[in-house]
Amino acid sequence: MAFGGPLTVTTPTDTQIVITRQFDAPRHLVFACYTQPALIRRWLNGAEGWVMTVCEFEPKVGGKYRYEWRAPDGYVMGMGGVIREFEPVERVVSAELFDEDWTGGETVSTLIFDEENGRTTLVNTFVYSSKAARDGALATPMAEGMEYGYSKLDAVLVELAA
Amino acid sequence: MELAEPFAMSQPAISKHLKVLENAGLISRTRDAQRRPCKLEAAPLAEATGWLIEYRKFWEKQFSQLDDLLDELKKLEAMAGNNN
Numbered sequence: 001m002a003f004g005g006p007l008t009v010t011t012p013t014d015t016q017i018v019i020t021r022q023f024d025a026p027r028h029l030v031f032a033c034y035t036q037p038a039l040i041r042r043w044l045n046g047a048e049g050w051v052m053t054v055c056e057f058e059p060k061v062g063g064k065y066r067y068e069w070r071a072p073d074g075y076v077m078g079m080g081g082v083i084r085e086f087e088p089v090e091r092v093v094s095a096e097l098f099d100e101d102w103t104g105g106e107t108v109s110t111l112i113f114d115e116e117n118g119r120t121t122l123v124n125t126f127v128y129s130s131k132a133a134r135d136g137a138l139a140t141p142m143a144e145g146m147e148y149g150y151s152k153l154d155a156v157l158v159e160l161a162a
Numbered sequence: 163m164e165l166a167e168p169f170a171m172s173q174p175a176i177s178k179h180l181k182v183l184e185n186a187g188l189i190s191r192t193r194d195a196q197r198r199p200c201k202l203e204a205a206p207l208a209e210a211t212g213w214l215i216e217y218r219k220f221w222e223k224q225f226s227q228l229d230d231l232l233d234e235l236k237k238l239e240a241m242a243g244n245n246n
Binding site: 032039043137 | 228
């Protein structure tokens, strides 16, 4: 099992969330995992117990993407958007919206992939339409869904790594 | 007034800071003759921190799965390379 760098989550302004993470892999692989549906659904599968039921991503400027997840209680969470900028293997900018719109309008997500010595630093900046929207995103049901049992996480990871 | 005493700040400056905290729902203020007692709203404070923790945990789980996938892809690339 590989170990990446530490994850940092910061809120530099009232309307932003910035996620930074290092991966022990070259950036063309990290980029592929973010832009090819068959790979996206292998890792972006939601909170513990959730299942990713829809995963579509058109990797081009103007392309659309659509993700849906189903919670253990049957609740379905969906989101989608449009790709605004697409520069393999460095940068993707997209505008996204959750179906239930608890973020109160469109969110712009920028992904930057930087490679050094075969390792990739990913910086994902989310810009929300307002502070309330940003706070709404931090409190999405999926984040709350993490209550579905962290105790099981270790077992799942061992199984995936085997 | 009492809240301002320990700080090297004017009373209006302290009032301004308290207003910001009140607008954010992190303190509440009442009137009591000349005094304006402040109450710390612990629940929203704890909630604000809790959200960030849960949000972070969510991404930690996603990224640990991405680590495993990248590991697999690196091995596949290495194998493909060896066949060339």
